[in-house]
Amino acid sequence: EPEVTQTPSHQVTQMGQEVILRCVPISNHLYFYWYRQILGQKVEFLVSFYNNEISEKSEIFDDQFSVERPDGSNFTLKIRSTKLEDSAMYFCASRASGGLIYEQYFGPGTRLTVT
Protein backbone atom coordinates (compact mmCIF):
# COMPACT_ATOMS: atom_id res chain seq x y z
CA GLU A 1 0.00 0.00 0.00
CA PRO A 2 1.44 3.41 -0.93
CA GLU A 3 2.42 5.64 1.95
CA VAL A 4 3.89 9.02 2.72
CA THR A 5 7.51 8.86 3.86
CA GLN A 6 9.51 11.45 5.77
CA THR A 7 13.21 11.94 6.50
CA PRO A 8 14.89 12.24 8.86
CA SER A 9 12.88 10.65 11.64
CA HIS A 10 14.65 12.82 14.19
CA GLN A 11 16.59 16.04 13.69
CA VAL A 12 18.50 17.85 16.39
CA THR A 13 19.68 21.37 15.62
CA GLN A 14 20.95 24.43 17.40
CA MET A 15 18.91 27.57 17.68
CA GLY A 16 19.43 29.85 14.69
CA GLN A 17 20.35 27.05 12.31
CA GLU A 18 18.47 26.21 9.15
CA VAL A 19 16.73 22.86 8.82
CA ILE A 20 15.08 21.14 5.90
CA LEU A 21 12.52 18.43 6.51
CA ARG A 22 11.84 16.10 3.63
CA CYS A 23 8.74 14.26 2.54
CA VAL A 24 7.86 11.95 -0.32
CA PRO A 25 4.08 12.10 -0.83
CA ILE A 26 2.03 9.31 -2.35
CA SER A 27 2.92 9.27 -6.03
CA ASN A 28 -0.40 10.18 -7.66
CA HIS A 29 -1.36 12.78 -5.08
CA LEU A 30 -1.40 16.44 -6.04
CA TYR A 31 -2.15 18.23 -2.75
CA PHE A 32 0.47 18.45 -0.06
CA TYR A 33 0.47 19.66 3.53
CA TRP A 34 2.61 20.23 6.56
CA TYR A 35 1.28 20.00 10.11
CA ARG A 36 3.06 20.09 13.41
CA GLN A 37 2.41 18.74 16.88
CA ILE A 38 4.16 20.28 19.83
CA LEU A 39 4.63 17.72 22.59
CA GLY A 40 1.39 17.20 24.46
CA GLN A 41 -0.60 19.53 22.21
CA LYS A 42 -2.92 19.12 19.28
CA VAL A 43 -1.91 18.69 15.67
CA GLU A 44 -1.82 22.11 13.96
CA PHE A 45 -2.04 22.99 10.29
CA LEU A 46 0.91 24.87 8.83
CA VAL A 47 0.53 25.05 5.06
CA SER A 48 -1.08 23.49 2.03
CA PHE A 49 0.50 23.36 -1.41
CA TYR A 50 -0.91 22.68 -4.85
CA ASN A 51 0.27 23.27 -8.38
CA ASN A 52 3.64 24.55 -7.15
CA GLU A 53 2.28 27.24 -4.93
CA ILE A 54 0.97 27.73 -1.44
CA SER A 55 -2.81 27.54 -1.35
CA GLU A 56 -3.30 28.24 2.32
CA LYS A 57 -1.13 28.91 5.36
CA SER A 58 -1.67 29.41 9.06
CA GLU A 59 -0.45 32.21 11.30
CA ILE A 60 2.32 29.90 12.47
CA PHE A 61 3.76 29.76 8.95
CA ASP A 62 5.66 33.04 9.04
CA ASP A 63 8.60 34.26 6.97
CA GLN A 64 10.93 31.77 8.67
CA PHE A 65 9.12 28.91 6.97
CA SER A 66 9.09 27.96 3.31
CA VAL A 67 7.98 24.96 1.27
CA GLU A 68 9.18 23.63 -2.01
CA ARG A 69 8.61 20.78 -4.39
CA PRO A 70 12.08 20.64 -5.93
CA ASP A 71 11.37 17.68 -8.17
CA GLY A 72 8.54 15.34 -9.07
CA SER A 73 8.66 13.38 -5.84
CA ASN A 74 9.93 15.42 -2.89
CA PHE A 75 8.15 18.05 -0.82
CA THR A 76 10.24 19.99 1.67
CA LEU A 77 9.71 22.29 4.64
CA LYS A 78 12.52 24.70 5.43
CA ILE A 79 12.90 26.63 8.64
CA ARG A 80 15.49 29.35 8.06
CA SER A 81 16.48 30.22 11.61
CA THR A 82 15.16 27.77 14.14
CA LYS A 83 13.85 28.82 17.52
CA LEU A 84 13.38 26.77 20.66
CA GLU A 85 9.62 26.90 20.17
CA ASP A 86 9.96 25.21 16.77
CA SER A 87 10.66 21.95 18.59
CA ALA A 88 7.81 19.66 17.58
CA MET A 89 6.83 16.67 15.50
CA TYR A 90 6.31 17.74 11.91
CA PHE A 91 3.93 15.72 9.76
CA CYS A 92 3.70 15.78 6.01
CA ALA A 93 0.43 14.76 4.35
CA SER A 94 -0.92 14.37 0.85
CA ARG A 95 -4.24 13.71 -0.78
CA ALA A 96 -5.60 12.80 -4.17
CA SER A 97 -7.23 15.29 -6.48
CA GLY A 98 -10.94 15.31 -7.20
CA GLY A 99 -12.32 17.43 -4.41
CA LEU A 100 -12.26 17.99 -0.70
CA ILE A 101 -14.00 14.69 -0.01
CA TYR A 102 -10.68 12.87 -0.16
CA GLU A 103 -8.81 12.21 3.04
CA GLN A 104 -5.29 13.29 3.75
CA TYR A 105 -2.66 10.62 4.30
CA PHE A 106 0.05 11.38 6.81
CA GLY A 107 3.67 10.39 7.05
CA PRO A 108 5.31 9.07 10.22
CA GLY A 109 6.67 12.51 11.14
CA THR A 110 10.02 14.14 11.82
CA ARG A 111 10.78 15.01 15.40
CA LEU A 112 12.64 18.32 15.44
CA THR A 113 14.54 19.22 18.57
CA VAL A 114 16.00 22.72 18.78
CA THR A 115 18.61 23.22 21.50
Place this chain on the structure above:
Amino acid sequence: AQSVAQPEDQVNVAEGNPLTVKCTYSVSGNPYLFWYVQYPNRGLQFLLKYITGDNLVKGSYGFEAEFNKSQTSFHLKKPSALVSDSALYFCAVRDSINTDKLIFGTGTRLQVFP
Protein backbone atom coordinates in the same frame (compact mmCIF):
# COMPACT_ATOMS: atom_id res chain seq x y z
CA ALA B 1 -14.28 29.59 13.59
CA GLN B 2 -13.88 25.87 13.11
CA SER B 3 -13.16 23.79 16.17
CA VAL B 4 -13.18 20.24 17.41
CA ALA B 5 -13.59 19.08 20.98
CA GLN B 6 -12.65 15.73 22.39
CA PRO B 7 -13.86 15.95 25.97
CA GLU B 8 -12.06 12.89 27.28
CA ASP B 9 -8.28 12.77 27.59
CA GLN B 10 -8.42 9.04 28.19
CA VAL B 11 -10.94 6.25 27.78
CA ASN B 12 -10.44 2.92 29.50
CA VAL B 13 -12.33 -0.17 28.40
CA ALA B 14 -12.03 -3.90 28.93
CA GLU B 15 -11.25 -6.10 25.97
CA GLY B 16 -14.43 -7.38 24.36
CA ASN B 17 -16.54 -4.48 25.59
CA PRO B 18 -17.91 -1.79 23.30
CA LEU B 19 -15.99 1.47 23.13
CA THR B 20 -16.95 5.05 22.36
CA VAL B 21 -14.59 7.97 21.82
CA LYS B 22 -16.42 11.27 21.77
CA CYS B 23 -16.03 14.18 19.38
CA THR B 24 -18.04 17.36 18.85
CA TYR B 25 -17.40 19.98 16.23
CA SER B 26 -18.21 23.53 15.20
CA VAL B 27 -18.04 24.73 11.60
CA SER B 28 -19.69 27.45 9.59
CA GLY B 29 -20.67 25.25 6.65
CA ASN B 30 -21.24 21.56 6.12
CA PRO B 31 -18.64 19.51 7.97
CA TYR B 32 -16.32 16.93 6.56
CA LEU B 33 -15.34 14.79 9.55
CA PHE B 34 -12.46 12.40 10.00
CA TRP B 35 -11.00 10.04 12.57
CA TYR B 36 -7.31 9.26 12.69
CA VAL B 37 -5.37 6.93 14.98
CA GLN B 38 -1.78 7.37 16.13
CA TYR B 39 0.20 4.43 17.41
CA PRO B 40 3.45 5.05 19.33
CA ASN B 41 6.21 6.41 17.09
CA ARG B 42 3.93 6.28 14.08
CA GLY B 43 2.13 8.86 11.99
CA LEU B 44 -1.57 9.51 11.83
CA GLN B 45 -3.47 6.71 10.17
CA PHE B 46 -6.81 7.40 8.54
CA LEU B 47 -9.71 5.41 10.01
CA LEU B 48 -12.90 6.77 8.49
CA LYS B 49 -14.69 9.86 7.28
CA TYR B 50 -18.13 11.40 6.97
CA ILE B 51 -18.80 13.53 3.94
CA THR B 52 -22.47 13.09 3.22
CA GLY B 53 -25.09 10.36 3.16
CA ASP B 54 -25.65 7.76 5.85
CA ASN B 55 -25.03 9.01 9.35
CA LEU B 56 -23.29 5.78 10.33
CA VAL B 57 -19.99 5.33 8.55
CA LYS B 58 -17.78 2.28 8.72
CA GLY B 59 -14.03 2.33 8.57
CA SER B 60 -10.88 0.34 9.12
CA TYR B 61 -10.29 -2.27 11.84
CA GLY B 62 -14.00 -2.60 12.68
CA PHE B 63 -14.44 1.02 13.72
CA GLU B 64 -17.50 3.04 12.91
CA ALA B 65 -18.70 6.54 13.67
CA GLU B 66 -22.08 8.16 13.93
CA PHE B 67 -22.70 11.64 12.59
CA ASN B 68 -25.33 13.56 14.52
CA LYS B 69 -26.04 16.95 13.01
CA SER B 70 -28.37 18.18 15.76
CA GLN B 71 -25.79 17.42 18.44
CA THR B 72 -22.84 18.37 16.21
CA SER B 73 -21.15 15.13 17.18
CA PHE B 74 -19.16 12.44 15.44
CA HIS B 75 -18.43 9.77 18.03
CA LEU B 76 -16.14 6.86 17.20
CA LYS B 77 -17.39 3.42 18.16
CA LYS B 78 -16.43 -0.21 18.05
CA PRO B 79 -18.67 -3.07 19.22
CA SER B 80 -15.86 -5.15 20.73
CA ALA B 81 -12.55 -3.60 21.75
CA LEU B 82 -9.18 -5.28 21.29
CA VAL B 83 -6.02 -4.69 23.30
CA SER B 84 -4.36 -3.75 20.00
CA ASP B 85 -6.82 -0.84 19.65
CA SER B 86 -4.93 0.96 22.42
CA ALA B 87 -3.65 4.17 20.82
CA LEU B 88 -4.25 7.90 20.52
CA TYR B 89 -7.34 8.86 18.53
CA PHE B 90 -7.85 12.20 16.84
CA CYS B 91 -11.04 13.66 15.47
CA ALA B 92 -10.67 16.26 12.73
CA VAL B 93 -12.98 18.51 10.78
CA ARG B 94 -12.75 20.35 7.53
CA ASP B 95 -15.22 23.08 6.73
CA SER B 96 -16.61 22.38 3.28
CA ILE B 97 -16.29 26.00 2.24
CA ASN B 98 -13.07 27.66 1.13
CA THR B 99 -10.55 25.64 3.06
CA ASP B 100 -8.60 22.43 2.75
CA LYS B 101 -6.99 22.37 6.18
CA LEU B 102 -7.88 19.90 8.89
CA ILE B 103 -8.65 21.13 12.38
CA PHE B 104 -7.79 18.51 14.95
CA GLY B 105 -9.05 17.81 18.42
CA THR B 106 -6.67 17.35 21.31
CA GLY B 107 -6.80 13.58 21.04
CA THR B 108 -8.15 10.83 23.28
CA ARG B 109 -5.97 8.05 24.54
CA LEU B 110 -7.77 4.73 24.39
CA GLN B 111 -6.54 2.06 26.76
CA VAL B 112 -7.99 -1.42 26.33
CA PHE B 113 -7.28 -3.77 29.21
CA PRO B 114 -7.12 -7.55 28.81
